[in-house]
Amino acid sequence: MSQTEAGVAKKFLYVNRKAPYGTIYALESLEVVLIGAAFDQDVSLAFLGDGVYQLVKGQDTKGLEMKNFSPAFRALEDYDVTKLYVEQDALAARGLTEADLVVPVEVVGAERMAEIMESQDVILSF
Amino acid sequence: MLHTVNKSPFEDRTFETCLKFAQEGSTILLIEDGVYAAAKDTAVAMQVQHALKRVAIFALRPDIDARGMQNRVMDGVRLVDFEGFVDLVTAHRAVQSWF
Amino acid sequence: MKFGILVNEGPYTHAASDTAYQFVKAALAKGHEIYRVFFYHDGVNNGTRLTVPPQDDRNVVKRWSELAALHKLDLVVCIAAAQRRGLMDAAEAKRNGKDADNIAPGFRISGLGQLIEAGIQADRLVVFGG
Numbered sequence: 001m002s003q004t005e006a007g008v009a010k011k012f013l014y015v016n017r018k019a020p021y022g023t024i025y026a027l028e029s030l031e032v033v034l035i036g037a038a039f040d041q042d043v044s045l046a047f048l049g050d051g052v053y054q055l056v057k058g059q060d061t062k063g064l065e066m067k068n069f070s071p072a073f074r075a076l077e078d079y080d081v082t083k084l085y086v087e088q089d090a091l092a093a094r095g096l097t098e099a100d101l102v103v104p105v106e107v108v109g110a111e112r113m114a115e116i117m118e119s120q121d122v123i124l125s126f
Numbered sequence: 127m128l129h130t131v132n133k134s135p136f137e138d139r140t141f142e143t144c145l146k147f148a149q150e151g152s153t154i155l156l157i158e159d160g161v162y163a164a165a166k167d168t169a170v171a172m173q174v175q176h177a178l179k180r181v182a183i184f185a186l187r188p189d190i191d192a193r194g195m196q197n198r199v200m201d202g203v204r205l206v207d208f209e210g211f212v213d214l215v216t217a218h219r220a221v222q223s224w225f
Numbered sequence: 226m227k228f229g230i231l232v233n234e235g236p237y238t239h240a241a242s243d244t245a246y247q248f249v250k251a252a253l254a255k256g257h258e259i260y261r262v263f264f265y266h267d268g269v270n271n272g273t274r275l276t277v278p279p280q281d282d283r284n285v286v287k288r289w290s291e292l293a294a295l296h297k298l299d300l301v302v303c304i305a306a307a308q309r310r311g312l313m314d315a316a317e318a319k320r321n322g323k324d325a326d327n328i329a330p331g332f333r334i335s336g337l338g339q340l341i342e343a344g345i346q347a348d349r350l351v352v353f354g355g
Contacts, residue, residue, distance in 0.1 A: 010345055015222065017143075024309075025233075028266055031305060035337040039345065049143060114147045118127050122344040123222045124231065125352050126266075132240070132354070158240045188247070208251035215349050216226050216257075225233075225241075225354035 010121040011042045016051035018126065020069070021061065026054045027069050029126035034072065037079035044083040044120070045076075046113060047105070052090045055101040073103045087113055128218035132158035132225045135170045144224045145173070148181050155206070155214055156185040161193060166200035178202045186211060228252055229347030230262040231340060234355040235270030236285035237278070242271050245353040246288060253296055261299045261343040262289075264332075267355075269312045272302040274329035286329050293331030300332045301339045 014033050018025040036043060047055060054070065061068040076082070084105040091097060091107065098107055108116070117123065129148050133140035141156075141163050148154060154177075156164050163174055164185040177183065187205040190196055199205065206214065215221055230249060234241035249259055264271050276286050293300050302312060308321070314334050318326040328334065344350045 012341075012344060025266065028306060032265075032337055032340065036341040039338070039341045041341070041345065048147075049139070110146050114149045117147060117222055118149055118152075120220050122350045123220050123352070124340075124344070124350070125223050125225070125354060126233070132244075157244055186244075208247045209255055211248055212252045212255055212257065215228070215351055221349060221351050223352040223354055225352075 009040060009042050011119060012036060012044070013117060013120040013123045014043070014045045015117075015123060015125040016045065016047050016054060017049045019050040019053040020059070021064065021066055025126045026051070027067070029124075030054075030069055030072055032124065032126075033076070033081065034079065037076070037081050043081050044085060044116065045081065046116065047084070047086045047090070048113070049087070049090050052086055052094060052096060052101075055084075055086070055103060055105065056096065057100055057102050070102050076103070085113060085116055127152045128214050128221045129154045130157050130221065130223045130225075131155075131160035131163070132223075134159040135163040135173075136168075140224045141170070142173075144222075145177050145181075147222075148177075150180040153182045153184065153214060153218060155211060156183065156189075156203075157211075158186075158189055159193075161185045161189045161195060164190065164200060164203040165195055165198040167198075171200060174200065175202065184210070184214065226348045227258045227260045227346065229260050229340075229343030229350040231343075231350065231352045232262060232264050232268040232271060233266045233353065235267035236276065238267075239355040241353040241355055242268065242285055242289075243283075245351075246285070246292070248351065248353070249298070250292065253292075259296065259298055260347040261301055261339065263340040263343055264300070264302045265306050265337075265340065267310065269302045269307040269310055272300065272307070272329050272332035272334075273312055273327045275327050290329050290331040298331070302328070302332050302334050303340070304334050304336055307334055
């Protein structure tokens with residue numbers, strides 16, 4: 001099963017561009033990441049545009065009767081998914097800083113993000 | 127890398143976002159409503175022409191035709207059919223779909 | 226070359242399924258292999274056999290089924306996304322105590338691991354979104 005054992009782990013990038021709750025994309029994207037973590041590939045997550053809202057602290061969905069899935073981002077570390085890249089401009093445009101996010105991330109500029117994208121084998125965008 | 131964009135540049139920032147993250151030498155394929163970015167004399171035409179200096183831009187001909195844009199495609203944007211789409215995918219290591 | 230395909234939207238509302246279908250047909254015509262087509266999010270609705278589109282329009286679901294039969298395509302509907310949206314095969318219907326199933330011929334229901342595996346096994350993975 002493990003591709004790492006075969007020595008051919010691929011570089012998977014999950015590109016998250018959608019805010020949570022308004023649509024299901026963010027939640028179902030995270031479900032793919034959690035399942036994908038079992039496959040021992042080289043996984044990175046990118047948060048662009050409104051995707052950064054997925055990581056904002058203080059999400060409380062009780063009033064909507066929807067599942068608050070933001071705590072699941074904190075579990076990613078247990079699955080060895082530790083490469084979370086957040087677009088600098090996206091944070092700034094939304095009046096956010098790294099301190100507003102539920103998990104440690106690497107904040108990167110557009111050029112660095114483009115390099116990260118360019119280096120991937122598989123890009124799953126949601 | 128191959129980027130695909132399927133949103134009209136007039137309603138949505140997807141095309142602009144794609145341009146922001148497309149490295150020099152990469153290829154952009156406009157599909158579905160994304161093909162409106164290929165039209166000449168539009169509010170985004172300058173932006174597209176500027177982009178053409180560093181990336182290759184293609185538009186999916188069946189989407190162009192379906193939308194009545196066949197006589198409006200600007201110089202520099204190349205048209206491909208679905209087989210051409212397949213060739214673009216095989217010619218690049220990975221595909222980033224912007225939608 | 227081997228392609229993996231991800232379809233993220235259902236039929237008719239978005240063009241994603243149409244574009245993916247035309248892409249798959251063109252890839253097959255050029256002698257490529259389609260390793261798997263995975264349907265996720267509302268894309269699972271491409272797998273219901275209960276759609277009845279007007280006769281002068283294309284039949285998105287039937288077209289996928291026919292292409293699958295012709296080329297032995299592996300059309301996989303995500304089980305978690307399908308359960309949320311009421312798309313099920315006979316086994317799932319029974320397991321969940323439902324009185325009907327609705328999956329179209331040529332489609333099968335399976336887990337998200339099938340998408341990751343397609344990413345690993347295919348030479349290219351192409352995403353068709355909304």
